Amino acid sequence: MNRRKFIDFFLGGSLAGTVIVFLYPTIRYILPTKQIEVVIKKITAAKVAELAPNTYKIFKFGTSPGILINTSDGELRAFSAICTHLTCTVIFESDSGTILCPCHNGRFDLSGNVISGPPPDPLESYNVEISGEDIIVSKKG
Amino acid sequence: MKNILQSIYFYLDTRFKLSGLIQFAKKKKVPEHKHSFWYYFGGICLFLFILQVLTGILLLLYYTPSVDSAHESIQFIMSQVKFGWLMRSVHSWSANILIAAIFIHMFSSFFLKAYRSPRELTWITGFFLLLIFLAFGFSGYLLPWNELSFFATRVGTDIAGTLPLIGKHIKTFILGGPDVTGATISRFFWLHIGILPLLTVIILGVHVLLVQILGMSKPIGIPQNKVKEVPFFPNFILKDSLGWMLILALIGVLCVFFPWEVGQKADPFAATPIGIKPEWYFTFMFSTLKIIPAHIFSIEGEMIAIFGFMIGGLLWMLVPFLDRKAAKERRSPAFSFIGWIVFLYIVVMTAVTYLLPGL
Numbered sequence: 001m002n003r004r005k006f007i008d009f010f011l012g013g014s015l016a017g018t019v020i021v022f023l024y025p026t027i028r029y030i031l032p033t034k035q036i037e038v039v040i041k042k043i044t045a046a047k048v049a050e051l052a053p054n055t056y057k058i059f060k061f062g063t064s065p066g067i068l069i070n071t072s073d074g075e076l077r078a079f080s081a082i083c084t085h086l087t088c089t090v091i092f093e094s095d096s097g098t099i100l101c102p103c104h105n106g107r108f109d110l111s112g113n114v115i116s117g118p119p120p121d122p123l124e125s126y127n128v129e130i131s132g133e134d135i136i137v138s139k140k141g
Numbered sequence: 142m143k144n145i146l147q148s149i150y151f152y153l154d155t156r157f158k159l160s161g162l163i164q165f166a167k168k169k170k171v172p173e174h175k176h177s178f179w180y181y182f183g184g185i186c187l188f189l190f191i192l193q194v195l196t197g198i199l200l201l202l203y204y205t206p207s208v209d210s211a212h213e214s215i216q217f218i219m220s221q222v223k224f225g226w227l228m229r230s231v232h233s234w235s236a237n238i239l240i241a242a243i244f245i246h247m248f249s250s251f252f253l254k255a256y257r258s259p260r261e262l263t264w265i266t267g268f269f270l271l272l273i274f275l276a277f278g279f280s281g282y283l284l285p286w287n288e289l290s291f292f293a294t295r296v297g298t299d300i301a302g303t304l305p306l307i308g309k310h311i312k313t314f315i316l317g318g319p320d321v322t323g324a325t326i327s328r329f330f331w332l333h334i335g336i337l338p339l340l341t342v343i344i345l346g347v348h349v350l351l352v353q354i355l356g357m358s359k360p361i362g363i364p365q366n367k368v369k370e371v372p373f374f375p376n377f378i379l380k381d382s383l384g385w386m387l388i389l390a391l392i393g394v395l396c397v398f399f400p401w402e403v404g405q406k407a408d409p410f411a412a413t414p415i416g417i418k419p420e421w422y423f424t425f426m427f428s429t430l431k432i433i434p435a436h437i438f439s440i441e442g443e444m445i446a447i448f449g450f451m452i453g454g455l456l457w458m459l460v461p462f463l464d465r466k467a468a469k470e471r472r473s474p475a476f477s478f479i480g481w482i483v484f485l486y487i488v489v490m491t492a493v494t495y496l497l498p499g500l
Binding site: 063101104118119 | 317318412427433435441442443
């Protein structure tokens with residue numbers, strides 16, 4: 001390596017180093033900071049008297065919404081309210097007795113299985129139990 | 142008075158060489174033929190962008206980008222601040238008209254084959270400007286923090302999240318976390334008033350510079366003796382400003398009779414409202430995602446649609462290099478046909494969203 005090549009390499013390397021010194025902290029600054037998420041496995045979703053048959057409630061399950069349905073037979077079912085297609089919040093349609101995602105018309109039955117529309121997977125279902133006046137919803141497994 | 146003005150002009154001319162600029166504008170010619178009407182849409186886009194910048198700067202005076210106050214600050218602008226309703230409505234209406242004008246400008250350039258050599262880079266920078274203005278629309282839509290914009294952002298960013306390998310990282314980066322939260326408003330605000338305007342100024346600068354250097358394209362097949370040339374200044378610029386005034390009048394009428402809505406404040410734990418849809422310029426993609434089957438040959442339908450749009454967009458950007466006939470100044474009906482298919486697809490799927498909401 002002659003003197004000129006060495007100088008070129010040295011100056012080029014310095015320039016690259018300077019760019020990296022500015023770029024690295026900038027990129028780290030822009031990337032979102034990881035937040036500690038509290039994992040909630042069980043929650044009181046509603047009071048027993050709150051839900052008449054053939055109605056539903058969207059409840060807060062940790063950081064995402066869940067859906068609790070009291071079917072026309074009086075049976076309680078709970079699922080994640082996040083549609084498996086593109087994460088809209090689903091609703092319960094009492095007329096058809098099905099769960100509907102209003103964004104792209106994905107439809108699920110009361111077991112969370114896809115009946116029609118674009119959702120690729122069923123809704124995540126939760127355990128439901130009654131404890132006194134409370135309806136307790138918990139994650140399976 | 143005349144002497145004072147002349148002295149001021151002389152002072153400035155000595156320092157900024159204004160006479161050179163005026164000579165350039167006087168010498169600059171614009172082709173005039175039966176399709177020259179479409180040339181005016183470039184200027185309309187520029188005018189609307191300037192309007193966006195001015196009204197955007199004014200809105201910054203009262204807008205607060207946080208979950209607790211974003212919606213309230215927009216309500217305050219619309220109901221308490223004098224002419225706040227006008228500033229926000231002008232910003233929102235002109236943003237929508239700008240996107241429409243960009244689409245018209247793009248399709249007219251496509252059908253007139255204005256992308257052919259040596260204007261490939263003008264086309265490509267124009268394509269990037271379209272993407273940037275769609276990003277402007279998407280990021281600006283969330284800022285009022287209403288329920289429509291909340292769910293539109295959720296769906297839109299989840300589309301990015303479905304990309305293999307990098308999707309989740311892109312989604313987290315855009316949202317500032319795993320979901321749409323206050324961090325998302327901060328990021329969208331940062332994009333909307335910082336990064337995107339910076340990119341626009343750079344790319345728009347290159348785009349306009351290329352138009353100045355290369356001049357306006359003449360359509361293929363029009364005999365040279367049928368193409369007149371008119372001076373850019375004052376002939377073309379006067380017609381251009383007439384178009385701007387008409388657009389401004391249209392925006393004024395729209396703002397007075399249809400002031401832009403504030404909507405319901407977003408509640409992340411509320412059900413998605415029935416009949417929700419994104420801004421009109423995204424609805425052709427929205428309807429595609431709605432009607433595509435869940436699985437096609439065991440591949441997720443949405444993935445196929447998203448890749449389809451990405452590959453389609455890439456090919457659209459590379460059209461100057463694919464259309465070899467136009468590059469040799471020959472007609473290329475196959476590309477015109479493809480252009481019509483794309484145009485009709487966008488129009489039909491947009492119409493389907495509004496006419497057949499239950500599809």
